[in-house]
Amino acid sequence: MKGSQEFVQHITPKSENFSQWYTDVILRAELADYAPVRGCMVIRPYGFGIWENIKELLDRRLKATGHKNAYFPLLIPRSFLEKEAEHVEGFAPEVAWVTRAGSEDLAEPLVVRPTSETIIGHMYSKWISSWRDLPVLINQWANVVRWEKATRLFLRTSEFLWQEGHTCHRTEEEAEEETLKILDIYKDFLSEDLAIPVLFGKKTEEEKFAGAITTYCVEALMTDGRALQAGTSHNLGQNFAKVFDISFLDQDNQLKYVWQTSWGVSTRLIGGIIMVHGDERGLALPPKIAPVQVVIVPIMPPPSQEIVIKTANEVFQRLKRTLRVELDAREEYSPGWKFNEWELKGVPVRLEIGPRDVKAGKVVLVQRDTGKKTIVPMENLEEAVTNMLSDVQEGLYRRAKKFMDENTHTSDNYDEFKDIIEAQRGLIFAPWCGNPNCETSIKEESGATIRCIPMDSEPKPGKCVCCGDNTDTWVYFGKAY
Amino acid sequence: MKGSQEFVQHITPKSENFSQWYTDVILRAELADYAPVRGCMVIRPYGFGIWENIKELLDRRLKATGHKNAYFPLLIPRSFLEKEAEHVEGFAPEVAWVTRAGSEDLAEPLVVRPTSETIIGHMYSKWISSWRDLPVLINQWANVVRWEKATRLFLRTSEFLWQEGHTCHRTEEEAEEETLKILDIYKDFLSEDLAIPVLFGKKTEEEKFAGAITTYCVEALMTDGRALQAGTSHNLGQNFAKVFDISFLDQDNQLKYVWQTSWGVSTRLIGGIIMVHGDERGLALPPKIAPVQVVIVPIMPPPSQEIVIKTANEVFQRLKRTLRVELDAREEYSPGWKFNEWELKGVPVRLEIGPRDVKAGKVVLVQRDTGKKTIVPMENLEEAVTNMLSDVQEGLYRRAKKFMDENTHTSDNYDEFKDIIEAQRGLIFAPWCGNPNCETSIKEESGATIRCIPMDSEPKPGKCVCCGDNTDTWVYFGKAY
Incomplete structure (x- = not known):
């Protein structure tokens, strides 16, 4: 209760300084606090109550679709991380290293898990040998550490809490089906339980997970006009199966590699809830997850x-x-x-x-x-x-949906595009030729990234908003957190 | 399911080799597996299902008594650990150190939490300023790392899962009351939900938590005759309050230090369940926590x-x-x-x-x-x-209670004492003079430690089982895990 007297007196007006409003709400509603370790936060009881409700509701959805929870070690041998080339490239710059334990230097440094594909892959190779062992549908609720340069409470912290699902399948089709099933679960969970409407689709090559074949995502629009990646579901193909030798004897007596997926949402969702529903008076919580x-x-x-x-x-x-x-x-x-x-x-x-x-x-x-x-x-x-x-649950969703609809623009004019992004007026549905160079130019020139390539829209002819080339592909752009 | 064909064929007979039986049961019932990092384990879905039920039932008891969950950072600055002299002495030899993050060496190494008194103490000093802020009743479910020399699945692993409660109170009496309330919760939880009867009492100075004034504990007897410390509740006095400056303005307008407690149980409980209830056919799970x-x-x-x-x-x-x-x-x-x-x-x-x-x-x-x-x-x-x-729930408890009663001996004869311990025939209720030298001699000569000084027995005259001096104090000895 310390500071209670002050906190109702002032939170920075949302309309004046969104970013300061966001921090004020978190600190004054006692959702979280800064920790004495760079980029880390403490989740206080009121904020953790939201996380407990998120966990319970999402866990129920995951269990209803046959997933079971398990727990894998926090510390991962360096050699594991290095096995998958793209994976190590993506994660090495931001991992924390354990180099000493007790009084001895470790022969091989250990990584504090930034994600667990590698250590779980190692265990799966021990556990799986026959088609009868498949599918493996395991999820883990855990803490992970990614040493981020610029951090922000809930949205990007050096340590965060999340769930990470890791599944193995017999066929490519089954793995793709699982990836999309999870995307659906995330979409429903966000809209029905968190009252947050989402866009969903594929990530570009540039934006996908380090080590995946395809990354799908749900993206939400914050009330300051910026996008938030709220959850991702990766089809890993056989990338990790090959390097960790996760193989099985199929019914046809052939030894094959499994097909894998991984997927996750994190405490970042709490940041999304604040920025989607909050107003000048502070937080507004969807009843389903309100402590x-x-x-x-x-x-x-x-x-x-x-x-x-x-x-x-x-x-x-x-x-x-x-x-x-x-x-x-x-x-x-x-x-x-x-x-x-x-x-x-x-x-x-x-x-x-x-x-x-x-x-x-x-x-x-x-x-x-x-x-x-x-x-x-x-x-x-x-x-x-x-x-x-x-009523409140539905009202919050309706209001957020209306905001998203009103702030999603269609444009194939690059000047207009840049104006919208600069004024932070929301998302833009625009034609893109598919060339990563255009994607990079747009990012450099406007700050916008491709949030997703939607899956539910018909191809229609257009001209790439950047280079003007003909294309059938329209994608969502936005400035993201 | 891999290995299913074998695992019903063989588990080592319990009567032949208890320790191998224990490991066989864990591996073959797929409760856990060895991890590729020294002393770490993977908790597989079936074992994790037990932990989820333990969490849910204990969490309910803690919330019903006013405790709330929160989350504090995994990584703790070295200087924090060093502030409380006894605490650092107890924990320094077994901590894992993060010395690098990304590509830079850290100016101050970070400790992977072995327990969280220090970082939580730091936050409490920010949050508490008035008597109105008290009591603070916070619990955390988390992973901790202690770099153990000799490890054993569930019982002693380099990383384990636990809950750690950390409370602050206005008076010494309130803190002591909380410490005992938690001991009661642990006692009831173990006997009613896990069907494990326990002894409960104080630890000696030698055996108490590094940094506590008093440690209380619940102790269970395994079916191989060894004792297992199943949970501890510490009265921390003002030790941490003083070094972390957790003070408050009391109603009498005086600035005072808070009085603290901390307490925890861990995944070690699963080891206890196996060793108390298991038999020649394998595991036997109390229905309340059976997945x-x-x-x-x-x-x-x-x-x-x-x-x-x-x-x-x-x-x-x-x-x-x-x-x-x-x-x-x-x-x-x-x-x-x-x-x-x-x-x-x-x-x-x-x-x-x-x-x-x-x-x-x-x-x-x-x-x-x-x-x-x-x-x-x-x-x-x-x-x-x-x-x-x-019936099964009650039957398991009754059987375990009978075993404990039959294998708890009373003796003040040191030769008999040593024979019982050597033959691993269980616990011994014996007179002790209170001198740590006798405690140490007994430990060195027999391997037995004082499991607890019971709180519910009347003082009665006796002669210290070691030195023969007169004493009123009778304590429980046992060989412990």
Whole structure:
């Protein structure tokens, strides 16, 4: 609670300085704090509560599709990382090295995992020998370390938490099917649980995962007009299978390499939630992942304190059977101060109860997203609150979808393109010839990257926004986090 | 499934070579595997399923007592570790050092956390300023690294998973109360959920946590007669508060240091479960934490395959609404082979269903712990299975308690004492003068350590089992893992 008095007084206006607003919200809502190690953060209980809900909901979706969790070592021998050429090139510049343990120097330095394809590949080669052992559908919830130059709370930190799925399949088709199934799970999870609409598609060669054949992704649009890569699903082909010798005897008695996938989402999603749903008053959390779904604020002018508290407590006991509820009965803070505080913390529904409400057998419900007040009778409180939580969940999604639609432009004019990107007005759907040189020029000249090559759009003739060559391919560009 | 064919054929007899039996069970039941990094292990899906259930059940108990989860960085600056003199002395010999990141040598090496008192203490000093901020009741589920010389799957690995609670309180009394509350939670959790009876009490000065004032512990007796420290709860006094300057303005307007506790249990518990409940046929899992509580094995002689499978599947659908159930309908393995396999994996209840059972509207239930068969009518299957699971849970506890009682000896004769320890016949309740020299002599001469100074026994006159001096204190000795 330290600093509570200040934090409701000031967060930088979002419209004035988005980046400072973002940091203010995180620090003042006590989601996270800076750690004393470069680029690392501490996830505080309120922020970690969001992560626990994310984990639970996504884990359920992954288990329902046959995936099981396991745990692989944090430390990976250097030689493993070096086996897959593209992989080491992509990750070596940002790994942390363990070179000593106890009092001895290690003969072979160990890498603190930046991702686990290599160590998991090594184990899979021990475990898999027959087609009967396939598919292997394993997921891991873990911490990873990537020594980043420029860091930002939740979005890019030297250590972060994530899930990483690693699967092995008998055929190329099955691996591709799995890659797309996971992309679908991510898409549904983001839109249904986090209320975040997404674009989805393929990454270009330039942007794909170091070691993958194809990387698919879900991309979200932040309210400052920048894109956020929210999750990736990689078809690894046989790249790692070949270097780690993950082979099996197929039904036709041939020894074959497995086909692999890997995929992940991370604590970065919390950054996305803040930047998609937050407003001038602070956080706004989708009810499905809010650590507190309803906050009860009793209004207690002197003579009626006892009766109000008693009723507020009854309401609390009733609601907490099925919902995540908090009763804020602190006497050292005024109701108005509490309203601001819980709005800053993004609690979806506030329940106010005062002496007149007690008498009338009613309470006041206030929606965080719209500020709308509703007076509801005590009898069907559970239903009213549950319905309002659904409303907030849907309302947040609708608002985000509308924002994304309004800020996704179509253009094949390079000047216009650059203007939109410079003004940070969102995403651009534009024709691209497929040449990596154009991709690089665009990035250098405008700061925009290809966020994805969509999978659900028909080819249509156009001229590359950069070089003017004829093309059928339209892709989404944006300035990304 | 690789190796499935072998693993039911052989596990080393428990009575012949306990240690090899332990390893065989882990590898062949696919709980874990050796990792390619010294002393590290991979927790495979079946073993991780046990850990997930442990987490869920213990987390529920911790949250019900007001604790919240958070996440602190993996990497800790060397200077932090060095601040508390006893702490660094205890941990420095076994830490892993990150000395390079990306391509640069770090100015200050970082420690991969062996435990998090120091980094959490640093953050608490930022967050706490007033008595209103107290108590702070935070827990973390995390991986830690301790570079151990001699390692053993689950019991002592260079990396392990655990929870570590770290709390701050206004008064010494409150901190002591918290320390004991957690000890109680551990005791109840082990006996009620893991079916493991425990001794509980204080550690001696020699055995306490590096940096604590008092360490309390729960100790369990393995079926080979050795003790296992299953969980510890430390009263840290103001040791860390003073070096990390965690102070607060109290109601009396005085600036004071907080009083702290820390406490943890780890994946070592899985080792305890194996060694307490396992038998010649392999694992035996308490239903509350078994990843599979019921396995359905259809018996399908040729003409009746279809009808048996259909019924087995109906039973599967019915039971999986409330229980963790697996249907093993593989055709390449015989029922007998499957019985052995699932017994090895410790599944508490097996449900057999054959053509005659289908006709009679009955199924056969078999208890893993006793092998007892019960024929139950299809109608009240759910109830029968649920009751049998309770029976197994209680039966495992009863058997373990009986074993512990029978193998806890009382002795004040040093020769007898040494004989018992040498023959590994269990624990000894013996008088001790309180002198660390006697403690050390006993350890050197017999290999036994003081497992705990019990809190629930009356002082009674005796003579120190080592030096013969008069004493009122009786303690538990044992050879420990």
